[in-house]
Amino acid sequence: MRASLFITCYNDTLYPETGRAVVALLERLGVELDFHPKQTCCGQMHANTGFRGEAFSQVKRFVQLYRDAEAVVIPSSSCVAMMRDQYPGLFEELGNEQLQRDFAALLPRISELSEFLIDRLGVEDVGSSFPHRVAYHASCHGVRALHLGDRPYRLLAKVRGLEIASIPNGERCCGFGGTFSVKNAEVSSAMLAAKLQDVISTGAEYCTALDNSCLMHLGGAMHRQYAGMKTIHLAEILASTEDSPAEATV
Amino acid sequence: MSPTLQDHAELDPTLAEPFPQAALHVLRNPQLRKNVTHAIDVIQAKRAKLVAEKKDWEALRSAASAIRAQALEDLGPYLEQFEDRCTAAGGHVHWASDAAEARQIILDLLRQQNATEAIKIKTMTSAEIQLNPFLESHGVRAFETDLAEIILQLGEGEPSHIVVPALHVNRSQVREIFARRMGLKNLSDDPQALTAAARAYLRQKFLTIPTAISGANFLIAETGSVAIVESEGNGRMCLTLPRTLITLVGIEKALPRFQDLEVMLQVLARSATGERMNPYTSLWTGVTPGDGPQNFHVVLLDNGRSSILARPKHRQTLKCIRCAACINACPVYRQTGGHAYGSVYPGPIGAILTPQLQHMHHAQSLPYASSLCGACYEVCPVKINIPEVLLELRSEVVNQERHQVLRFFDPMYLGLRIANLLFARAWRFHLAQRLGRIGARLFTRKDGWIHSLPSIGGKWTQTRDLRGLPPQTFHEWWAARAGSPAAPVQTPPVHTKEAN
Numbered sequence: 124m125r126a127s128l129f130i131t132c133y134n135d136t137l138y139p140e141t142g143r144a145v146v147a148l149l150e151r152l153g154v155e156l157d158f159h160p161k162q163t164c165c166g167q168m169h170a171n172t173g174f175r176g177e178a179f180s181q182v183k184r185f186v187q188l189y190r191d192a193e194a195v196v197i198p199s200s201s202c203v204a205m206m207r208d209q210y211p212g213l214f215e216e217l218g219n220e221q222l223q224r225d226f227a228a229l230l231p232r233i234s235e236l237s238e239f240l241i242d243r244l245g246v247e248d249v250g251s252s253f254p255h256r257v258a259y260h261a262s263c264h265g266v267r268a269l270h271l272g273d274r275p276y277r278l279l280a281k282v283r284g285l286e287i288a289s290i291p292n293g294e295r296c297c298g299f300g301g302t303f304s305v306k307n308a309e310v311s312s313a314m315l316a317a318k319l320q321d322v323i324s325t326g327a328e329y330c331t332a333l334d335n336s337c338l339m340h341l342g343g344a345m346h347r348q349y350a351g352m353k354t355i356h357l358a359e360i361l362a363s364t365e366d367s368p369a370e371a372t373v
Numbered sequence: 374m375s376p377t378l379q380d381h382a383e384l385d386p387t388l389a390e391p392f393p394q395a396a397l398h399v400l401r402n403p404q405l406r407k408n409v410t411h412a413i414d415v416i417q418a419k420r421a422k423l424v425a426e427k428k429d430w431e432a433l434r435s436a437a438s439a440i441r442a443q444a445l446e447d448l449g450p451y452l453e454q455f456e457d458r459c460t461a462a463g464g465h466v467h468w469a470s471d472a473a474e475a476r477q478i479i480l481d482l483l484r485q486q487n488a489t490e491a492i493k494i495k496t497m498t499s500a501e502i503q504l505n506p507f508l509e510s511h512g513v514r515a516f517e518t519d520l521a522e523i524i525l526q527l528g529e530g531e532p533s534h535i536v537v538p539a540l541h542v543n544r545s546q547v548r549e550i551f552a553r554r555m556g557l558k559n560l561s562d563d564p565q566a567l568t569a570a571a572r573a574y575l576r577q578k579f580l581t582i583p584t585a586i587s588g589a590n591f592l593i594a595e596t597g598s599v600a601i602v603e604s605e606g607n608g609r610m611c612l613t614l615p616r617t618l619i620t621l622v623g624i625e626k627a628l629p630r631f632q633d634l635e636v637m638l639q640v641l642a643r644s645a646t647g648e649r650m651n652p653y654t655s656l657w658t659g660v661t662p663g664d665g666p667q668n669f670h671v672v673l674l675d676n677g678r679s680s681i682l683a684r685p686k687h688r689q690t691l692k693c694i695r696c697a698a699c700i701n702a703c704p705v706y707r708q709t710g711g712h713a714y715g716s717v718y719p720g721p722i723g724a725i726l727t728p729q730l731q732h733m734h735h736a737q738s739l740p741y742a743s744s745l746c747g748a749c750y751e752v753c754p755v756k757i758n759i760p761e762v763l764l765e766l767r768s769e770v771v772n773q774e775r776h777q778v779l780r781f782f783d784p785m786y787l788g789l790r791i792a793n794l795l796f797a798r799a800w801r802f803h804l805a806q807r808l809g810r811i812g813a814r815l816f817t818r819k820d821g822w823i824h825s826l827p828s829i830g831g832k833w834t835q836t837r838d839l840r841g842l843p844p845q846t847f848h849e850w851w852a853a854r855a856g857s858p859a860a861p862v863q864t865p866p867v868h869t870k871e872a873n
Contacts, residue, residue, distance in 0.1 A: 136846055173769075263745075268747060306393065306741050307742060308832040310742075343840075346838040347836065347837055
């Protein structure tokens with residue numbers, strides 16, 4: 124199978140190890156990956172902050188670059204949610220029928236990483252090993268926009284040596300919310316404090332998720348507080364094997 | 374503006390502080406936050422249990438959503454039908470285009486009765502038009518009869534929730550208010566003792582004041598009936614004992630058919646208070662000779678609702694049945710409580726309703742008082758896509774503000790404009806990444822982390838660290854791995870070992 128990787132702007136800049144892990148994982152599973160060097164951002168930051176005019180150009184750019192892709196895999200549920208929930212309305216507002224048609228045809232071929240593995244490749248056991256106690260943070264977009272359900276847990280359950288810890292109030296927001304984290308920094312921090320308490324109560328060594336944005340938020344506070352827990356993207360856990368173990372960098 | 378009205382500035386959207394500043398007042402108040410989370414957890418647990426026992430919950434939500442959408446689709450004809458049927462049954466219907474007109478209609482009706490006092494059932498609509506301070510300044514004292522509203526009225530507090538307005542007040546605070554205002558020095562904080570005190574206070578009001586003011590949960594177009602659900606029985610007293618009843622209701626509360634109540638009452642009780650059915654459901658049609666109020670008036674309030682109705686993407690806001698499920702589910706409200714929203718309508722529904730009722734002239738910080746987590750939409754019994762409306766409103770706020778000179782230098786506006794220029798061309802984005810990497814070195818400590826950033830970045834680093842920028846972006850790694858950084862890589866070698 125061929126697939127095109129949309130890495131997302133912040134993974135490219137801040138978390139390249141997640142991208143490298145996606146490549147290692149998918150190539151190990153026999154996927155022929157390509158990476159379009161002209162990709163930038165899906166437009167979520169602008170659209171969610173109210174800068175719809177600016178978001179238009181990024182949204183158009185994404186569809187123009189990927190319309191011919193056989194499959195697009197994206198290691199970020201919030202970016203996929205942006206495409207599923209907001210792109211159709213944005214194209215309608217733009218009134219560009221060609222792009223609307225192109226996107227409608229492309230949409231079923233866009234997958235978040237756990238969807239790609241389970242729904243498209245039909246695998247749960249990806250041959251990985253990560254002998255640690257891990258708490259899975261179910262991000263808002265993964266739970267309520269993409270309805271990922273138990274997909275991440277099914278993947279984690281097959282990882283050798285991994286022990287899953289359940290986070291109390293696990294589906295409650297961590298308080299990141301993109302620009303919300305700076306526009307309402309204090310409220311965001313209060314939400315983070317509550318979430319961190321729940322995450323740390325699991326006694327896990329690592330907190331994982333399918334969104335590095337939430338992990339940047341949680342990991343930033345863990346580092347500030349010497350919490351003794353690290354964050355790691357799910358792709359890095361799945362890429363980790365006995366021969367080539369993941370080294371959590373966050 | 375009269376001094377009494379100014380006293381209520383905290384929840385007046387035209388005067389309230391922006392949400393982030395208002396939230397600061399409560400974030401460091403441990404008592405208030407404890408009261409809020411405790412109350413929310415109790416309601417949430419009850420709701421979750423009762424929703425789970427309803428196997429057709431999603432079908433009920435869809436039905437409730439469809440009923441409300443249909444009511445709004447043909448709202449004009451339904452309201453006229455309600456007016457006809459209600460009038461035929463002996464009621465009087467008044468139309469108020471805004472808050473001032475509604476207040477005046479109600480005052481005039483009270484003066485016709487020579488009323489100097491009125492008893493009230495909890496109604497957020499009357500709080501929306503600031504009815505109590507207006508009446509007070511015109512010589513009419515309105516006595517709240519809902520237990521939570523009594524607590525707030527006697528304690529001179531403001532509602533912080535639309536179903537349980539005093540949820541931010543705990544038992545010992547209630548005891549203090551009652552003891553002070555009712556002159557009961559030895560009152561204990563036992564719930565039964567507090568209720569008994571309120572009952573004695575209320576009984577005297579019910580038996581002596583012949584005029585009542587209420588809101589309404591639903592208007593039934595088909596029959597001209599009005600429906601009110603409540604938990605304490607104070608509503609039933611107000612609806613049956615007085616001679617005169619004035620019902621103030623937003624125009625969006627219409628339902629087409631009597632049968633629609635079957636669906637609406639099921640979703641409302643479960644969503645609002647976590648009950649299978651509300652303890653008191655009152656339904657009446659006009660006037661019944663010799664039974665109940667003989668002088669019945671309905672004041673239909675627009676106050677900005679028509680303009681919401683006229684906009685297709687915003688219209689869903691008016692489907693709201695005021696159950697507060699979104700408020701209880703909201704992780705932002707959980708931290709701040711209701712007063713930070715500067716409106717009688719707090720939480721997610723308030724964040725979309727208040728700015729629209731203000732015609733987007735006030736409360737522009739409210740559409741941003743959300744992390745867009747979607748918990749509100751998930752629980753809404755009439756399926757209002759609150760995040761979608763929040764995004765519409767954010768876009769409107771930016772369009773209003775973007776041409777203001779001050780905004781040009783606002784770090785957020787500047788940052789997002791620059792980011793857009795960078796994202797428009799990959800080479801610009803890549804150049805910015807390289808420059809950013811060099812710039813970030815100034816702030817990165819030896820442990821590889823950034824602990825403090827200037828300007829808007831400081832909003833992040835006030836409570837969180839940020840890992841320093843890695844030496845190689847993903848696309849640089851990919852290009853290096855493919856061995857030709859200049860040319861676009863089409864097909865990388867399959868099954869290569871990770872190069873790092």
